[in-house]
Amino acid sequence: MGVNRDNAARREHALDAEQAVLGSFLIDTGIQQQLFARVRPEDFLSPANRKIYTTARALFRAGEPVDGVTVRDKLGQDYTRPLMELMEITPTSANWEVYAAKMRDQADHQRLRDLAEHVLEQPNLESCRPYVADMSQVLSAGPEADSWTMRQMADDFFNSQDPNVPKPKYITYGLDVLDNGSYTELGDVVIIGGYPSDGKTALALSLAYHMAAEYKVGFFSLETDKRKIRDRLMAHIGQISLGDIKRRRLTDPDWVALAAKGTEMAKRDLIVVQAAGMTAPEIQSVAQAYGFQVILIDYIQLVTPETDRRAPRSEQVAEVSRSFHTFAQRTGTLVVELAQLTRPEKGAWRPPTMQDLKESGQLEQDADMIVLLYRPDPEDKTLDQNETRSLKIGKNKEGRRGTWLLAFDGDRQTFELLGADGKPRRRPSDRKRRKRDEGPVGQVDFWADGGEFRDTPWGQEEANAK
Numbered sequence: 001m002g003v004n005r006d007n008a009a010r011r012e013h014a015l016d017a018e019q020a021v022l023g024s025f026l027i028d029t030g031i032q033q034q035l036f037a038r039v040r041p042e043d044f045l046s047p048a049n050r051k052i053y054t055t056a057r058a059l060f061r062a063g064e065p066v067d068g069v070t071v072r073d074k075l076g077q078d079y080t081r082p083l084m085e086l087m088e089i090t091p092t093s094a095n096w097e098v099y100a101a102k103m104r105d106q107a108d109h110q111r112l113r114d115l116a117e118h119v120l121e122q123p124n125l126e127s128c129r130p131y132v133a134d135m136s137q138v139l140s141a142g143p144e145a146d147s148w149t150m151r152q153m154a155d156d157f158f159n160s161q162d163p164n165v166p167k168p169k170y171i172t173y174g175l176d177v178l179d180n181g182s183y184t185e186l187g188d189v190v191i192i193g194g195y196p197s198d199g200k201t202a203l204a205l206s207l208a209y210h211m212a213a214e215y216k217v218g219f220f221s222l223e224t225d226k227r228k229i230r231d232r233l234m235a236h237i238g239q240i241s242l243g244d245i246k247r248r249r250l251t252d253p254d255w256v257a258l259a260a261k262g263t264e265m266a267k268r269d270l271i272v273v274q275a276a277g278m279t280a281p282e283i284q285s286v287a288q289a290y291g292f293q294v295i296l297i298d299y300i301q302l303v304t305p306e307t308d309r310r311a312p313r314s315e316q317v318a319e320v321s322r323s324f325h326t327f328a329q330r331t332g333t334l335v336v337e338l339a340q341l342t343r344p345e346k347g348a349w350r351p352p353t354m355q356d357l358k359e360s361g362q363l364e365q366d367a368d369m370i371v372l373l374y375r376p377d378p379e380d381k382t383l384d385q386n387e388t389r390s391l392k393i394g395k396n397k398e399g400r401r402g403t404w405l406l407a408f409d410g411d412r413q414t415f416e417l418l419g420a421d422g423k424p425r426r427r428p429s430d431r432k433r434r435k436r437d438e439g440p441v442g443q444v445d446f447w448a449d450g451g452e453f454r455d456t457p458w459g460q461e462e463a464n465a466k
């Protein structure tokens with residue numbers, strides 16, 4: 001009985017705070033910008049209050065005025081009375097921040113209680129982990145925005161340039177055009193866009209394997225079966241034929257090649273997660289539970305949206321995109337999202353652009369770097385459709401953009417930058433022709449040649465407009 005009374009009192013208290021926050025922005029337009037940036041929809045325990053809030057915030061974000069009339073127009077006549085009451089019972093907007101903090105506390109407390117209930121239902125320690133990770137996430141999210149004054153910024157800048165301070169560490173991908181021309185760090189979002197079957201998964205697996213030498217990497221596969229991932233990785237790592245793996249025709253030299261990579265493989269911290277049907281928060285919980293520093297999502301449009309299923313597809317994808325953007329920043333995780341591109345209307349071939357990212361412009365907005373991978377122009381008879389790919393850096397917030405030609409060896413799931421002579425440094429077909437008795441291919445550095453990022457005849461750079 002006592003517990004129920006406590007719950008009821010807590011709820012009543014929370015609803016008072018919600019009404020005070022809603023009333024505040026309805027009577028005072030001056031606080032709206034700050035309030036809409038600080039108050040999260042999930043802080044409202046009452047669905048009706050949350051609806052008023054999200055409607056008003058959507059109006060504000062669309063640049064529309066927000067007051068009792070405009071919000072009522074969006075919500076319908078049924079809300080006339082509740083909106084009027086909200087304005088009547090709010091004497092001042094001066095205390096909105098106190099009420100917003102109360103709401104946040106209440107909502108976080110409720111979330112913890114819900115998660116604790118889930119923990120109690122779990123049969124073993126392992127299945128508790130995602131919930132405990134979520135609990136620590138709730139507890140670590142501070143209510144205050146992380147702000148920096150100009151003075152603090154200047155001080156920090158001078159300190160950061162001190163020669164005694166270790167240089168910043170940027171992510172290396174094992175692909176020289178990315179390694180030398182981008183400055184992505186943990187906490188960023190990178191998109192690899194491509195049409196189906198153009199090699200996004202192959203490229204992402206190679207990047208994941210490379211990054212796993214330094215970071216704890218999680219590869220979330222929403223589409224490809226983990227055994228297929230395994231075969232592709234082994235073809236890539238051992239530089240052996242994927243076709244031979246499929247047909248179980250591996251020879252002694254192939255086994256030797258794989259065995260030679262045993263020590264290297266053991267040191268790579270790469271975990272493949274079968275993630276079909278997962279939502280963004282579910283992926284994020286698993287990522288936190290495993291402590292991944294880098295996650296790759298194959299592919300983003302397959303992540304199950306949490307929003308209303310009847311909402312337009314673009315809104316659903318936008319929600320997923322924003323969720324990963326916030327997650328990357330909040331947890332300092334590098335998020336690499338694979339994304340499908342919409343094929344252009346029938347007609348002449350054209351290289352894809354960032355606007356072709358399927359179903360959402362939000363993806364483009366949330367990314368720090370966007371890489372597009374595609375087959376060359378079919379009319380260009382000098383380039384083989386199967387063995388060549390273009391790699392375009394379409395968005396590079398802190399670096400240069402450009403387009404490069406790569407040789408793609410599908411049978412070994414390996415990409416290689418084309419040489420200055422316009423030919424692959426090692427032609428895929430040469431590799432295929434390699435005699436079986438030649439033994440293992442010694443080369444591991446499937447892209448990294450450590451060379452300088454240059455304006456080369458085979459890479460055309462574009463002026464970075466942004």
Ligand SMILES: Nc1ncnc2c1ncn2[C@@H]1O[C@H](COP(=O)(O)OP(=O)(O)OP(=O)(O)O)[C@@H](O)[C@H]1O
Pocket residue numbers: 194195196197198199200201202203223242243299409410411412
């Ligand atoms: N044994 C093989 N020999 C040659 N090429 C192969 C072989 N196996 C697969 N490939 C090629 O590898 C590529 C694999 O594409 P991948 O699945 O990585 O593309 P994707 O962009 O992720 O596509 P999707 O979005 O449909 O998953 C394809 O171009 C395929 O033709």
